[in-house]
Amino acid sequence: MSVLELANISKHFGAIQAVNDVSFSLEAGEVVGLMGDNGAGKSTLVKMIAGNFRPSHGTMHLEGKEIVMHKPAEARQHGIEIVHQDLALCNNLTAAANVYLGRELRRGIGPFRILDYAAMYRRAGQLFAELKSETRPRDLVKQMSGGQRQAVAIARTMLSQAKIVLMDEPTAAISVRQVAEVLNLIRHLRDQGIAVVLISHRMPDVFDVADRVIVMRRGRKVADKKIASSSPEEVTGLITGAIEQVA
């Protein structure tokens, strides 16, 4: 059974048709690259999955059950986590504090509850170890490399039992070595059975890490095929419109 199934999803803003009749499914432990030019509808599609927008038409099924979401917090409760393009990190806080931001662990009785630093450091350390990232929970985020910052943002998605992680341009503005680090982080998520949607403009990254690629153009899905049976040239053609559509 698919983790997530989108059926005939459309979204229009007034007269503008941002996403038009898109259907696809996501399997557990699968990495799907979502590609397309600016304005192709990638972000709108992802924002509907993340609960920011409600679709105008169509349905979403999570593990067979239909879901309707009104705000991002509901998506989180369903196990859908998003890594924002700007990572949403506070530079003045430690890695552990960032991982637990908004979901701090506390100990104590009733209203007298204090932050549980020890538990947060310990659990954050475990998450970084699972991600095979050399990130120290006690370090301030402002002292960290791009790859470590990504690890912090990704560790956040692993706090709850996430089923789906949406990643918005995680490799857009970081060095070559850090890109490799981030792609490794994505593989670790996949190995834990999490479905990852990778929005990217960078062809090599998608072909490196993804199992499947979905191409959007002008709000429509124009391709959905295995990486193994596609090529960067074909995907480029699909993005630009040189190739109309493939089955």
Add this chain to the structure above:
Amino acid sequence: MAVTLDQTIAQKQHTFLSRLLANQTFWVVIAVILACLFLSFATDSFATSKNLFNITRNVTFVAIVALGMTFVIITGGIDLSVGSVLCLCSMVLAVTMHAGYSIEIGILATIVTALAIGAFNGVLIAYVGFPPFVVTLGMLSVARSLAMVASNNTVVFQFGPDHQKLLALGGGAWVFGIANPVLYMIILALITGFILRWTKFGRHIFAIGGNEHAATLTGVPVKQIKVAVYMISALSAGLAGIIQTGWLGAVTTNLGTGMELQVIAATVIGGANLAGGVGTALGAIVGAALIEVIRNSLGLLGINAFWQGTFIGGAIILAVLFDRIRNFRRSD
């Protein structure tokens, strides 16, 4: 491989000493101690119990308000209205008690006034999106004017049936001969320090100052917290007003004039960053202490009082300069 990774993750980057040396508050404490040592030798009158009693007490009013200001500055905001709010709150207390009400009712009215002003500032800033500078600048003018209206711009020095209680509250020394205002300051500093370090609320305040957008995305109730910090700031001004009224035994409408600058200076000298995200309770206290020691020493060393502003302003610029130097080094 796995072991080395675990070791790396468990490693602590900073020793206690390296963290201490990188801490601005620590250096300000050193500065205060050095200044005190110097003054003890250079003058006969500094290390007398009377002068030290004066200094500690004078520090407290600025320090208590600076504790409240610390919350606001950590979120990246500013509250310029504290001096006027202190004056208005003192006046509300004085007028209420002068009219024959008990000290309890007077204090209650004062605290309600302070919280209402803080909530007004906070709602305009958090929900209507006003810049904090503008709202609190307006309130600086409004609160001072309301204090004049409440008292008809007269001096109030008779506080009704509970007159003596109020004077004892602010002017007494109930424990070990320590001036009461100093005790209040210590208690409030401990509460502030606890909130900032150990509560979810405190953590969220730092998050808002660090990256407000990120705090919103991760589900931190940013708007409610912003209203709360301005209420805390106004409340601290109100409490300082109550204590100062008891200490002085009279309230005039120019009480607390220009105090906002001293308070902000104390906070910044103590290590808080006006850009938000950094600040401590101890910093607010030692910042206030340094300012007071500078002021006191100028008098004792026989330097013209007109130079005060120059020295205090110089200390502010110096404090920010140290912060800049540290940042330059980090960006290299």
